[in-house]
């Protein structure tokens with residue numbers, strides 16, 4: 421019998437806090453969300469491994485450390501509004517929903533969007549909305565966002581996403597082609613027309629496929 425609660429505690433201590441992400445609200449959210457509920461049953465034994473895992477539709481659930489790094493870097497906060505492009509399993513959106521007031525997460529694969537929405541309903545995470553579609557141009561209906569995460573890699577940061585950031589808000593997104601090492605970039609909107617960009621390091625993500633991303 422796997423002790424998921426103990427594995428979750430160890431994951432937060434060893435993979436997140438020991439690597440320098442000290443963010444009490446985020447640690448509490450990671451302790452609350454059962455990652456085993458976001459992966460195929462056959463992989464439950466690996467739920468708290470320090471790695472991405474395969475999910476349905478040939479996609480992946482990101483490594484817990486990368487999920488934490490993106491949420492921390494984007495400054496997801498209490499009473500804030502967050503957008504994720506590339507909901508995948510829904511895990512990162514679920515973690516953000518334990519911190520922020522409202523989370524919108526967009527996924528291009530219908531099967532993944534359906535599964536993620538069912539997980540949110542089952543877990544009672546009612547402040548998350550899962551949208552099926554191309555999220556490469558964001559979701560203007562509920563903009564502006566205090567934090568935007570793109571969990572798939574594009575050739576550039578779409579202007580449409582920058583325009584949906586609140587002033588003071590931050591966007592975190594991998595930039596680079598598929599199957600090569602990409603750069604995780606952070607863009608902060610410091611004024612109506614002013615943005616500051618920094619590089620957070622090397623990552624590897626699946627491609628962002630859509631109108632403002634790569635061709636499918």
Ligand code: SAM
Nearest residue numbers: 481506508509511512527528555556628629630
């Ligand atoms: N954060 C997710 C999780 O916790 O499971 C992992 C996301 S996975 C690395 C990236 C996802 O982005 C894939 O499910 C893929 O289908 C999706 N994706 C790629 N391009 C997209 C687009 N234009 N709009 C919405 N989703 C997209």
